[in-house]
Structures are given as structure tokens and as C-alpha cells.
Amino acid sequence: MNALSKKEIVLISLMLFSMFFGAGNLIFPPFLGQSAGDQVGLSLAGFILSAVGLPILGVAAIAKAGSFYELAKRVHPAFASLFPLLIYVSIGPGLAIPRAGSLAYEMGMLPFLPQTAATQPVGLALYTLVFFGLVFWFSLSPSKLVDRFGKLMTPALLILLSLIFVKSLFGPKGGLVQAEGAYAAHPVMQGFLDGYLTMDALAALVFGIVVSNTLRSKGVTEPGRLSGYMMAAGTGAGILLAVIYLMLGAIGSTHAFLGKAENGAQLLTNVMGHLFGSSGILLLGVIFTVACLCVSIGLVTSCSQYFSGLFPRISYRGWVGLLCIVSMLIANMGLTLILKISVPILGAIYPVAIVLILFALAEPLLSPRSHLYVTAVGLVVVYGLLDLVNTMLLPRSMDFLLASLPLYSEGAGWVVPAFVGSILGFGVDLLRKRAY
Structure with a gap:
């Protein structure tokens, strides 16, 4: 039973931060800052609550439950097999890793290509070949992630972001402009909904295995100590995320005079061009490349560890290669389609993960054998499937039904099904207690 030094805990926190912090985390805060305007403080508070609070709670939930499988099994053994698999595929080779590549x-290479070359698919193909070649190489040695992320990639990313923030203070x-739309009406709620679009709560369920395996490789095996170190690493990573989000939000809110941007990437491009000239576009490309590389390595490592345990006939190295190849092929579909x-798809999965995390943290008030897991998660799954079908297969023809749910228009229509399911599960628990 080994005790870790403060330095080791800090390095593991930096590793976890770098795996969380991808391109989406760069894009959302400054765009929120521009849109929220004079309500940026309240909006950022909501954003940090979901984009930082939920991932920390996710790591804590895995630490308490022991593993993602043990947490999901509280709903049903079949659910414990299917839901983690769906998450690993979605935020792994199916969607998130190709999106990062x-x-x-688009941010690190495309702006510097001649116009004739930029329209040719061969450019994306060659770039993703090199990008996923690097991901493959880094992911082959998961035990070295702490040194590579904690001592190299994360400090480089933090230095670059700090440089931009300091420059923006003196430039x-x-x-602050007047807040727009939902940011004016309910800034905290809108910020909260924007925050969970980062999908880091899903990543927390996936990255938990990486943190756990890293700690075990350092001799930490006692469950209580393992859980404590995992929560410490999650908290450390969360503090860093919150600081970066505040910096990016401030940059977006104070540079609205540059003109309305359609998305966060465009806004950052405008800001970097304003602050640093043409060299700013290059700096932004480096930041995006480092962030995307870090999150891709973290996801490939996590998914490969999971799939090699689920399908042991293929080794960890084999899964790393297979996931990199699949991700590279899907990445060549282009960012817009991805x-x-x-x-x-992620909008249907995310609420289920939130409910699982909150229930796991409700112990010891809520027994792992409570029927709330079945009823609440079940109704949220049904809602998510209906919303997914309504969005992807039907031309939103079920809006008349789903829109009757409170918070549906704000993107949180799952809250009512979760609440109703919790009441039903609580009632079943009471009836079973009385029966015995």
C-alpha cells in the first residue's frame, strides 16, 4: 500500500486535465463570453458548474462504485454491458476521436494551405495519417502518460493559453455588450446547458479506468486510498479547467467589438489575428493541435484498455492500432458531417450518464440495489431514444409531444422523466420494505 507524494498527485491531475481538455473546451467558453455579454459572470458560473462540476463528480462516482461496469450494473446486467459499450464507441472511434483529428x-493546417490544395481531400488524408500515427505511438505506453502529459503537453498548453490571456489584458x-436571447433571460441555466455540451461527464466515466490503472501501477491498491487519490486528481483537473474557462470567457466577452462570430473557432481566430497578427493564427493552430492530440491519446488509451478487457483475443496494442485506423477513416468524412x-447521439447518451453519476454519489442515502436506478434511468433512456428518433429519423414530427415537457426547448427535457422515475423507484423501494 503506497502513499503518493504531492508531486505525483499533481502530475496525475495534469494528465487528467489534458485528457479532458480538447478542442471543444477551447471553443465553447469564448463564444459564451461573446453571447452572454454583461451577463458573462452568471453564465460562466453555470458553465463551470456543469463543465467542471459534472466531470469531477463523474470521476468521484467511478471511484466510489469501483468501476464503470459496477456502476451501470445497478440498473441491470444487460445495461451494464450495452451502455458502457455505447459510450466507448461514441466518444471513442465512432465520434469524438475522429472529430478531434x-x-x-481544420484549425492547425487548413488555414496555411493554398486555396487549390485546401479543397482537395488528399490534404486531410495525409494530415490524419500523421496525426493518428502520433496518437498510436503515444498510446502504446499508457504507463508513461503521466510523464508525457504532466511534464510536457499540459504545461505547453497552459503556457500558450496564459500567453493569449495576458496579451488580451494589455491589448x-x-x-461588455448586452446579453442575447437565453443568456439575457436565464444566464445561469443557459451556461449550464452549454457546459454539458463539452461531454466531459461522459469522458470522466471513461477516463476513470486510466486514472485507476495509473494509480495501481504506482502501487496504490487499497480501495479507500485509491478512491481518495482519484477524487484528488479529479479536483485538481477541475480547478485547472475552471481557471482556463474563466480566462477564455473573459477573452470572448471583451472582444465582441471585433464583430459577431458564428462559432467559437471563428471568434478565437478573430481574436488571435487582432492580438498577434498573422502569427496569432499559427499560435492558435498549435494550441488546437496539442489539445486535440492530448484528448485523442487519452480516449484511444481508455478505449483500448476497455476493449482489450472485453475482447481479449485482440491485444491492447492491436486495439490501439485498430482504433487509430478506424478513427482516421471516419475523420476523413469531414468535421461538418461528424x-x-x-x-x-451524444445528446441522448449524456442525460443517462448524469443520472447515473448523481445516484452513485447519493450513497449511503441511496442503496446500490435501489429501484431508482431502474425506473429513473429507464425513463431517461426512453426519452433519449424518442428525442433521437425525432431528430435524426423524423423531421421533428414529434415536437408537439416532446415540447410539452418543461425545459425541452432549453435542451433539458430529460429532467422531468428522471424526476418521475425517481418518485416511482422510491415508491417501489418503500413497498418492498413493507413487504419484508
């Missing part, structure tokens, strides 16, 4: 190309900037497919 494609976005790294020309404008006042995003179009990923949003509704």
Missing part, C-alpha cells in the same frame, strides 16, 4: 486539421478591448451526426 478533423478539427485539428485593445471593448466594453458534428451533424454526433450532436443528437
Whole structure:
């Protein structure tokens, strides 16, 4: 039973931060800052609550439950087999890893290509070949992730982001504009909903195995100590995420005078061009490339460890190679198509993960054998499937039904099914207690 030094805990926290912090985490906060305007403080508070709080709770939930499988098994053994598999495929080779590779190309390479070359698919193909070659190489030695992320990639990323923030403090900037739309009506709620679009709560369930295996490789095997170190690493990573989000949100809110941007990537491009000139676009490309590379390595490592345990006939190295190849092929579909497919799918999965995390943290008030897991998660799954079918297969023809749910228009229509399912499960628990 080994005790870790403060330095080792910090390095593991940096590793976890770098795996969480991808391109999406760069894009959302500054765009929120621009849109929220004079309500940026309240909006960022909501954003940090979901984009930082939920991932920390996710790591804590895995630490308490012991593993993702043990947590999901509380719903049903079949659910414990299917839901983790769905998450690993979705935020792994199916959607998130290819998205990172494609976005790294669009932000880190495409702006510097001649116009004739930029329209040719061969550019994306060659770039993703090199990108996923690097991901493959880094992912072959998961025990070295702490040194590579903690001592190299994460500090480089933090230095680059700090440089941008300091430059923005002393450069020309404008006042805060008036908040728009939902940011004016309910800024905290809108910020909260924006925050969970980062999908880091799902990543927390996946990255838990990486943190756990890293700690075990350092001799930490006692369950209580393992759980404590996992929560410490999650908290450390969360603090870093919160600081970066505040910096990016402030940059977005004070540079609205540059003109309305359609998305966070465009906004950051405008800001970097304003602050640093043409060299700023290069700096932004480096930041996006490092962030996408870090999150891709973390996801490939996590997914390979999971799949090699589920299908042991293929070794860990074999899964790393297979996932990199599949991700590279899907990345060549292009960022626009990947995003179009990923949003509704992840929107259906995410609420289920939130309910699982909250229930896991409700112990000892809520027994792992409580029927709340079945009823609440079951209703949220049904809602998610209906919403997914309504979005992807039907031309939103079920809006008349789903829109009757409170918070549906804000993207949180799953809350009512979760609440109703919790009441039903609590009632079943009471009846069973009385029966005995």
C-alpha cells in the first residue's frame, strides 16, 4: 500500500486535465463570453458548474462504485454491458476521436494551405495519417502518460493559453455588450446547458479506468486510498479547467467589438489575428493541435484498455492500432458531417450518464440495489431514444409531444422523466420494505 507524494498527485491531475481538455473546451467558453455579454459572470458560473462540476463528480462516482461496469450494473446486467459499450464507441472511434483529428486539421493546417490544395481531400488524408500515427505511438505506453502529459503537453498548453490571456489584458478591448436571447433571460441555466455540451461527464466515466490503472501501477491498491487519490486528481483537473474557462470567457466577452462570430473557432481566430497578427493564427493552430492530440491519446488509451478487457483475443496494442485506423477513416468524412451526426447521439447518451453519476454519489442515502436506478434511468433512456428518433429519423414530427415537457426547448427535457422515475423507484423501494 503506497502513499503518493504531492508531486505525483499533481502530475496525475495534469494528465487528467489534458485528457479532458480538447478542442471543444477551447471553443465553447469564448463564444459564451461573446453571447452572454454583461451577463458573462452568471453564465460562466453555470458553465463551470456543469463543465467542471459534472466531470469531477463523474470521476468521484467511478471511484466510489469501483468501476464503470459496477456502476451501470445497478440498473441491470444487460445495461451494464450495452451502455458502457455505447459510450466507448461514441466518444471513442465512432465520434469524438475522429472529430478531434478533423478539427485539428481544420484549425492547425487548413488555414496555411493554398486555396487549390485546401479543397482537395488528399490534404486531410495525409494530415490524419500523421496525426493518428502520433496518437498510436503515444498510446502504446499508457504507463508513461503521466510523464508525457504532466511534464510536457499540459504545461505547453497552459503556457500558450496564459500567453493569449495576458496579451488580451494589455491589448485593445471593448466594453461588455448586452446579453442575447437565453443568456439575457436565464444566464445561469443557459451556461449550464452549454457546459454539458463539452461531454466531459461522459469522458470522466471513461477516463476513470486510466486514472485507476495509473494509480495501481504506482502501487496504490487499497480501495479507500485509491478512491481518495482519484477524487484528488479529479479536483485538481477541475480547478485547472475552471481557471482556463474563466480566462477564455473573459477573452470572448471583451472582444465582441471585433464583430459577431458564428462559432467559437471563428471568434478565437478573430481574436488571435487582432492580438498577434498573422502569427496569432499559427499560435492558435498549435494550441488546437496539442489539445486535440492530448484528448485523442487519452480516449484511444481508455478505449483500448476497455476493449482489450472485453475482447481479449485482440491485444491492447492491436486495439490501439485498430482504433487509430478506424478513427482516421471516419475523420476523413469531414468535421461538418461528424458534428451533424454526433450532436443528437451524444445528446441522448449524456442525460443517462448524469443520472447515473448523481445516484452513485447519493450513497449511503441511496442503496446500490435501489429501484431508482431502474425506473429513473429507464425513463431517461426512453426519452433519449424518442428525442433521437425525432431528430435524426423524423423531421421533428414529434415536437408537439416532446415540447410539452418543461425545459425541452432549453435542451433539458430529460429532467422531468428522471424526476418521475425517481418518485416511482422510491415508491417501489418503500413497498418492498413493507413487504419484508
